[in-house]
Amino acid sequence: MKKEPKSIHRIFSTSIIAISMIIIAVMSTALYYGFSKVTRQNAQKNTKEIITQVNYRLGSYITSILEISNYALDLDFVNDKQISKEKLQTIVNSRHDIVSIAFFDFDGSPILISDDKPTISKNEIIRQEWFYSIISNKKDDYNMYFSSPHIQHLLPQKFPWVITYSQKITYTDDRGITRDGILMIDMNFSLISEMIRSATLGSSGYLYIVDDSGEIVYHPKQTLIYAGLFNEDTESIENVVFGTFVKKYNNRDRLTVIQTVNDCKWRLVGIAYLDEVTEGMTTINLLVILLSLIFALLSIVIAWFVTNHITYPIKQLEMEMERFDIETAKLSKPIEGSKEVYTLSVTYIKMIKRIRKLMGDIVTAQDLKRKSELEALEAKINPHFLYNTLDSVVWMAEQDDTEGVITMVQALSKLFRVSISKGHEIITINEEIEHVRNYLLIQKMRYQNFDFKINLREDLKNCPTIKLLVQPVVENAIYHGIKYLVDPGLITIDVDSPDEKNIIISVSDNGVGMDEETTEYLLKRDKPDYLIKDIENKEGKGIGLVNVQERIQLTYGKEYGLRVESELDEGTTVYIKIPKNDSIHPLKVAQKEGK
Amino acid sequence: MKHIKLLLLSLFMLIAILIGCSRIGVFKEIKEEPKKIAFISMKQGGQLWGNVKNGARMAHEETQCLVDFYAPIEETDSFSQIKYLEQAASGDFDAIIIAPSDLTLLSTTVQKVQRRGAKVLQIYNETIAYDGFEQFKMMTDFTPVGDSIANFLIEKSGNNPIHVLLVGSLLHTSAGSQTELSIKQRFKDNSNIKFETIYCFGDKERAEDLVVEKLKKNESINFIIALDETSSDGIIDAIHSTDSHNAKIIAWGNSLNNIEGLEDGYVDAIVAINGFGLGYRSIYAALDLIDGKAIPSTPLDFAIVTKDTFLEDRNQRLLFPQLL
Secondary structure, eight states: OOOOOOOHHHHHHHHHHHHHHHHHHHHHHHHHHHHHHHHHHHHHHHHHHHHHHHHHHHHHHHHHHHHHHHHHHHSOTTTOHHHHHHHHHHHHHHOTTEEEEEEEETTSOEEEESSSOOSSOHHHHHTSHHHHHHHTOOOTTOOEEEOOOEEOOOSTTOOOEEEEEEEEEEEEOTTSOEEEEEEEEEEEHHHHHHHHHTOOBTTTBEEEEEOTTSOEEEOTTHHHHHTTSOOOOOGGGTTOSSEEEEEEETTEEEEEEEEEOTTSSOEEEEEEEHHHHTHHHHHHHHHHHHHHHHHHHHHHHHHHHHHHHHHHHHHHHHHHHHHOOTTTOOOOOOOOSSHHHHHHHHHHHHHHHHHHHHHHHHHHHHHHHHHHHHHHHHHHHHHHHHHHHHHHHHHHHHTTOHHHHHHHHHHHHHHHHHHHGGGOSEEEHHHHHHHHHHHHHHHHHHHOSEEEEEEEOGGGTTOEEESSSHHHHHHHIIIIIITTOSSOEEEEEEEEOSSSSEEEEEEEEOSOOOOHHHHHHTTOSSOOHHHHHHHHHTSSOSOHHHHHHHHHHHHHOTTOEEEEEEETTTEEEEEEEEEOOOOOOOOHHHHHHHO | OHHHHHHHHHHHHHHHHHHHHHHHTTTSOOOOOOOEEEEEOSSSSOHHHHHHHHHHHHHHHHHOOEEEEEOOSSTTOHHHHHHHHHHHHHTTOSEEEEOOSOTTHHHHHHHHHHHTTOOEEEESSOOOOOTTOOOEEESOOOHHHHHHHHHHHHHHHTTSOEEEEEEESOTTOHHHHHHHHHHHHHTTTOTTEEEEEEEOTTOHHHHHHHHHHHHHHOTTOOEEEESSHHHHHHHHHHHHHOSOOOOEEEEESOOHHHHHHHHHTSOOEEEEEOHHHHHHHHHHHHHHHHTTOOOOOOOOOEEEEOTTTTTSHHHHHHHOOOOO
16 A cells, blocks of 8 residues: 655654654653752751751750769769758759659669659569669670660659669768669650650651660650550661661651760661652652643644744645646746745746746747638638639620629729738728628629628728628628529628627528528538538538638637528528727728728 | 644643642642541540540541540440430441440440441440341450459469459440450359459449448458449449458559559559550551451450569550550
C-alpha cells in the first residue's frame, strides 16, 4: 500500500512539537530532580538542626544535673545532716524537674535524703536498677548511671515516673572510716519528655532517647511501647553513635539522625518521615507539571503559527494554481510570504503571462486562418457569379437589350465596388443593402421570376456591419426558395432595430420553404449526408449561411448570428442579428456612388 | 483562524481549570472522611475506664478517626447504655464500641441495632450470643484472669482449707461471671474449698457492709476476691473498718487505693488490667470492623501484682500506664 505523502505543514509542526516536548521533558525532569535534591538536603539539614538544638538543651540539662551532683557532693552530708538536708530540699523545692536527692550506703541504707524517711526497705533499694548498676560496675572510671524511666516509690503514696541519676561516691563516716556510697538524683520524667516532645519533625516525626544498652529512655509512644502496642526500630541504630541514614520501616522511608548526648551515654534519635519532609515537593511538582503543560501548549501554538506562516503562502499558491483559469482569471499580485515563496509566485505569474501570450498568438493565428478561408470562399463565389452575370449580359446584348446591358453592368460594377471596399471589412448597412440591391437587380434580370422589396430605416443606414452578410442569405433565398416556384417570387429585406443594442436584418422569401430537419441543420457545419446531397442538388454546398453565421460570431460574439424560420410551401425568413453600434462614415466608394 | 481560536480557547480553559483546581485544593492530598466511632463505657470515672479512654484517645490521634465517649453515671444503669446504643445507631457513627453492663438486657438492643446495619464491637463484657447471630467482641475472655487468681489462691493457701468470698458489683456481667466460673472450675474436685459470692450493685458502701458482715459471721474466710473496681474499693474500706481478719485480699484494678493497699500490706495482690491497651486496640478493631476485616483475636492483657512483683517493669507499666 502506497503511503500518502505527508504535508509540509504536518512535517514542520510535528518536528517543532516533538523537539519542544523533548526539551520540556528534559527540563522538567532536571527541575524535578534538582528541586527534590535541594528539598531533601534542606529537610535533612533542618532535621539535624532541630536535633542538635534538642541535644544542646538536653546536654545543658544533664550538665545542670551534674552540677547539682557536684554541689551535693560538696555538702557535709555525714556530719552536718540537717543543713545538708535543708540545702537539698531547697534544690528540690526550687526545681520542678528534681523529685528527690539522696545518699545511700552501698548496702542500701539511706545516709541522707532530701525528703522524709523512705517507705521502702533497703532490700527494695538495692533491687533497683540505678542502684545495682553502680554496685555491679567494677570499673572505677565509670561511676555514674542514668536509669530507664521507672516508678520511684521512695516516699509514701508517691509514685512518680522518674529517671534516676546515680553516682558512686566515697565518703568518710562519722567513725572516720572511708566507705562507698551512692548519690541519687531523681529527675521528673514528664519534664524531660516535655523538653523533647516540644521538638517536632514534620507532622508525625519524633525524637527519642536510647541508652548505651539500646533500651528506650524516652519515646513519645512510650505508653504504647510499654503496653506492647508499638515497636521501635532500635536494631538499626544499635551500633551507631552519630550519623544519618534513610531506612524503610513499616512501609515508610524514615530519615534517622543520631547524636550522642553529652555527659551521659544516651543517644538522641530523630525520626523524620521523608514523605512529610518532602511535602513541599508536591507543590513544586504541581508547578512543574503546570508549567510543562503551559509550555507544551505554547509550543503547539507556536508550532502552529510558525508552520502556518511558512506553509500558508505555499498553500495559497497551490490553491491559486488549482483554481486558475488561464483564459478568464485575472493575474493576482505575487503571494506574500517567505522570499522563496514570493519568488516562486512571481515566476508562476511570469509563466502564466507567457502561456497566455502564446495562447493569444494561437487564437490570432487561427482567426487569420479562418479569415483567409472565408476570403478564399468569397473568392470562389465571385468568379462563378461573374461568369453567370456576364453570360446574361452577353445574352442581353445578343437580344439588343442595350438598356438591360447597361443596368446589369452598372449593377455589377457597384457590386464589385462594395465587394472590394478598398479592403475594408466594415461598411455601413446602407452600403451592404446597396450591394444586395445590385445583386438582386442582376439576379432579377437573369431569372425574371421574382421581385424584391427593401425596407431600411433611415437612422440605421450608417450603422456599421461586416460586409457581404446579406448577399449570401439572399442568394440562398433565390437558389433554394424562389427558383423552384412556378409563380413569381418575392424577396423582402427589412432592416430594423427592435431595441437600442441590436439590429435585425430579415430576409424573407415566399419560396418552397424547408422542412424542420433541414432548417435545424441549416446553420450547422456538420450535416447528415442525405441533406448535403439534397442541398448540392439545389446548387451550392450549403455552407453559405454557416459561413455568414461564423463570420458574425467571430466578429461580434456568440450571442449574435442567424436564426432561420421556414415552413414548407410557405417560405423562409432568415434573421440576421448584429449589434447596433455608433454610426460610421460611408466608404468613399459608396459616397462617390451616392453622388 | 478557526483553529487558532479553538487552540487558544483550549489553552485558556486548561489554565483556568488548573488554577481553579489548585485554588480549591484538588491537588492537595485528598483526605478521606474520618471514621466516626461511638464509645460507650460502663460508667463515668474509674481508673480502668480512664485508662481505656486514654488508650482510645491515643488511637484516635494516630488514626484521625473521631471518637465520642458516652457512659452512664452508675455502672448499674444499663438502660442508659441501651439509650446511648440506640442513639449512636441512629446517628452517623460508622461503628459503636460498647462495654455492656448487662449481658441479657443489652443483648436485644445489640442485636436490634446490628440488624439495622450498625457495627457494634463489644469489649470487656459481652452479651448473650444467640444462635446464628454474629457478635463482634474483643478482650472479653476473663477465663485466664480466673485461672491466675486460682493459681494465687493455691500458692498462698498451701494445703489449708480455703474459704473464698467473691465480691462482684453486677450480677450479669460476663467478665465477673467468667472470672468466678474459672476460679471455681479450678477447684471443682477440691472439697476443701468453699466459695461465697456477693454483689454490691455498683455501691461500694454496700460492698463494704456486706464484706464486714460476712467477716463477722465467718471467721473462716481467708480470701476475699474483688471482681471489679467498685467491689475492690468496698473491700478495702471494709478491711479498714474491721479490727481483725485473716483474709488475704485480692483487689481489682490499678486505683491508687489498691496500690497503697499493696504498699501498706493490707492488699495482697492486685488484678491489674491493661485498660490503656484495651482502649487503644478497640479503636483499631472498630476500624477493622468498618472496613469489613476480621477482628483480631487478642487476649486480655493483665497481671496479678503482689508486693514482691510490684517493682517489676511490666507491673509498673500496668499499674502506672500514664507516664506524663
